[in-house]
Amino acid sequence: MSEVVGEPKVRLRDAGAARRRILDAAAAEFAEFGVAGARVDRVAAGARIAKERIYAYFGSKEKLFDAVYAEQVRAVLAAVEFDADDLPGYAVRMSEYFATNPAAQRLTTWYRLERAAGPGHDANIEANATRLAALADAQARGRLTTAFDPVELLSLVQAIAASWGTMNPEFEQHAAAVAPAARRRAVETAVARLTAPR
């Protein structure tokens, strides 16, 4: 049996599975505690793997966070389609995604607070540029208000899409009384009022 485990292909598959377990455990750890608060010991325990292997694979806690965050950015971009011609629909999808995956919204926020000094992620840089171009195009076609420029529009729409997850914690007792469908409708109506071509 030990010979089989030693075969290159199996070793590669094992390494892939170990990497996957590390990333999943790290995503939960970072979402909860952020970069400074995360403990690689807990990630190791959660992934059932030696701490040393985590450092061997990822180099440092910070680089492990960046790997988790990069994967999450790709997941959000794949799951939530941006549509400059239907910003209310996009905002609702984004809002739903955050409601279903609060860990994703927390990771995004930790990234802004703790990792903003880096060179930035290509996926974010590209998504920003693509979306701004799409907004300008929708404005040129008369599908979108020109009361705001594309940079202002993107900032406003993202803020509204994220709004239910960004109030002070004391607000939660009030927010909890609003049904999920009403939360969705509030986001949709708000973005519709903002972006109607007038």
Add this chain to the structure above:
Amino acid sequence: MSEVVGEPKVRLRDAGAARRRILDAAAAEFAEFGVAGARVDRVAAGARIAKERIYAYFGSKEKLFDAVYAEQVRAVLAAVEFDADDLPGYAVRMSEYFATNPAAQRLTTWYRLERAAGPGHDANIEANATRLAALADAQARGRLTTAFDPVELLSLVQAIAASWGTMNPEFEQHAAAVAPAARRRAVETAVARLTAPR
């Protein structure tokens, strides 16, 4: 001279000054690094005071954060008047405050991420309740749209007021091209479109 220093009144004044220096150094440290990332050693160095005295005054790093945050909540509430009859004006004031005091916006965000499990701050609980009542009253007087209920309105307006400080860091290169006056105007126009009584 040493007798003068030993007088109760002077000791009290010294203690007050030391407390002030600690809170100021701690506010800068927590804004930058959050609760988990903050180092009491750095706060002690910044306040020119022995670390032991910080623990004697505040008990723990977490309680020191809560003292800093409570002071900041009071400062924001004193500086930025809420007006349910003029939500665009309020949102602009709030947005300006965050633009001028980015540390305040960061502290607010760390609080949400790292200290949400606590009992909550009375000032936040009271401000939420007062504002929701004022919004309901403005709606009853026909000064405010009824397309959203007060909870939805407060969540949306706060999100828009904070919007320029909540995008991904890669967006900063685009946001930097928008002049402060245009940023203000975007917040004002957005809240006006949202809240007009129709």
